[in-house]
Amino acid sequence: MDRRHRDDSADNGGDANGQREKRPRPAPRAISAAEIAEEFAHHDSSVARINNGSFGSCPASVLAAQRSWQLQFLRQPDEFYFNRLQPGLFHSRALVKEIINAADVDEVALVDNATTAAAIVLQHASWAFAEGAFRKGDAVVMLHYAYGAVKKSIHAYVARAGGHVIEVPLPFPVSSNEEIVREFRKTLELGKANGRRVRLAVIDHVTSMPSVVIPVKELTRICREEGVDQVFVDAAHAIGSVEVDVQDIGADFYTSNLHKWFFCPPSVAFLYTNKSSASSCLHHPVVSHEYGNGLPLESGWIGTRDYSSQLVVPSVMEFIGRFEGGIEGIRKRNHEKVVEMGKMLAEAWGTFLGSPPEMCCSMIMVGLPGCLRVSSEKDAMKLRSFLREKFKVEVPIYYQPPKDGEVLEKDGNNCVTGYVRISHTVYNAEGDYHRLRDAVHNLVADGYNCDMLSSK
Template identity: 60%
Template sequence: MATHNNHLNGDAISNRHVSKKPKLAPTAAVAVITEDDLHSEFSHHDPAVARINNGSFGCCPASVIAAQRRWQLLNLRQPDHFYFNELKKGILHSRTIIKDLVNAEHVDEISIVDNATTAAAVVLQQTAWAFHEGRFQKGVDAVVMLHYAYGSVKKSVEAYVSRAGGDVIQVPLPFPLTSPNEIITEFRCALERAKSGAHGIGCTSVDMQEIGADFYTSNLHKWFFCPPSIAFLYSRKNSSSCDLHHPVVSHEYGNGLAVESAWIGNRDYSAQLVVPDVLEFVNRFEGGIQGIKRRNHEKVVEMGQMLAAAWGTHLGSPPEMCASMAMVGLPACLGIRCDLDVARLRTHLRDEFGVEVPIYFRAPAAAISAGDVVTGYARISYQVYNKVEDYYKFRDAVDQLVNSGFTCAQLST
């Protein structure tokens, strides 16, 4: 197992490539984006759909798609030249930008992987080995996770930790929330902290020095305008980070996670190479990525409150706890009784009204009493391409269902 410092990123000349911290706000040399530019950048979106679900798949502007295509053609034109002269250098450039964006201490702490699911597998694989090798004790040590953890992360915990004999503790959290203290009361971090912030970068503040996590991952294709799929995994430099490995073993095994992740066989790496182009895109907005996050937060709260007022419901958490997404209660008269109901209702809204929005079932703590308990929540997102009309379309669709006497029971027939 390689433990030397120059193996942490697998590039003996990496220090010569580290760039200056990227500017996060536009300069005079950057053409500030206009409404026409914005429309052109996202003209490939289906105009018939109110797309208020950026949180699931993100978005990618046309200029970044064009940059990705240039990388793809560069590879296809002369693969050997691309591999030996462009790929490693380009990925290191992207890692350096990410390092500065999230305030990591060193580029060695940043690896680029496909998505947050892959990043979770990297960390949980190490945890499983620790149980197998006796560094963690079966029946004594445990993995603690929130009960609302992303489904694939839960499956990864089952696949790696449970099968290795480790105990898994799920911490239930209250919902709806009234304050952050409710979360703190329910959950205290373990000494080794691993955080999956799939929506983090581009959606909320991500600062490794403030967060203090040993591991942190976030997708860049959700809120940072990268094409799918790309995520970063931050691993604080310590003795245990040297034992992290990509679950797909290839020629670079043992040269450090960042290098292992940068080559897992012949495949399309273009999504990992366009981070500089994405940074150029976000810097065309007033305030750069910070300005985008601020405006998205303000608008999603405004739209969430508008919907809640129209339906006589409430937000799932206080406005200050929303980033670029908000949970909005749906009218109780829709008769949402289970997860199958919300799946069918979501499909109905997509197919019949052209509204794309995730819907979640939340059983109340007490028994459901007829017509007076909110059991369904819509998770709305706001991104730069969204317009107020998208949310009016959603509001009007739900109003039409309510006024027609619709209930989810009708979708089961």
């Protein structure tokens, strides 16, 4: 372990593995509804904000802690950089290490977001192709549901270096994990055709659009059985939304944003790298003074920038500790409430959920009435903008093309091709979802459809 890590842990009141001395503290008083409202009073109260999944939410107490860190830097930058930054980052990494059950704090690096983490892993894969460790034409497998920026990164880094990219064609709506496992196995077989090897599998833990919880532990196990070299789990939505146990999942690399469901300010994520994997070969794409000293240090000193969002993890833990059951309690209540609200909307609109409740987390997909005629991704964006501007409802909309045999009629009953992705977190109230329900009812009653909406 780098000497600076040992010094940092000592300065920070912890041991060399990130364990802090435990001191008894009085149990915090449970947070009240009024206090929750005050913590999020900076939100636009005129908007029904049911899209926490995109950008997350940061409470006022954590924003105040962030401001304190920013002022410490501005007051005396040299003293901050040389004496406070690394101990503070080490403390945050040590807390993340405990939350995700990593074996060692050096397996955890803090980066800007999951997209940055993907770039780090995919850069490593591209070097392996370029330098001959991987053969040209060997495969990289990713889910069809993969986040758009990650898909583009895979092509930018891996395909250009000679990798053969294959997508797993996952179904939606989806009814069981078995459907996902079956398609994944078939794609791995395709990846191994003609003597190829599958060098990397990129698997989402919680897909973004459409939102589905993927059985990552089982898919990782299948990868090991089928000889896949490395597994990277893109879990941008995971921490604070589903249970994360990186040792149990068993992937080589795992990333999740801390600003989506874990109440950090934008933007901060962690990248976990299993020490038995090629962790020493990973490097931050921005090369700075700590290059070669391990990814955690490389990521913790990439020039003059605002590190405050990475330093407030202790303050986030204090905020979470005010809720019954901590993060597990928040996660459970969010799941139960988003399922309840999803079922309410589906019943009101005469549609259905995009997946069973057990395949959802703090987000759920709900079919929109087919008469709205969502017939393209452009239509989905037009309808989303209209709901925002006309009804003050913020919710993402997903377009799913008609399946074989389904027809998108101009009149009468239509197949469902549009889905809302609703989120639930601590600041949401039932009235937010009632406003969405009523807005859609109004559009249907007035005969609106996407053909009638102007594009901007």
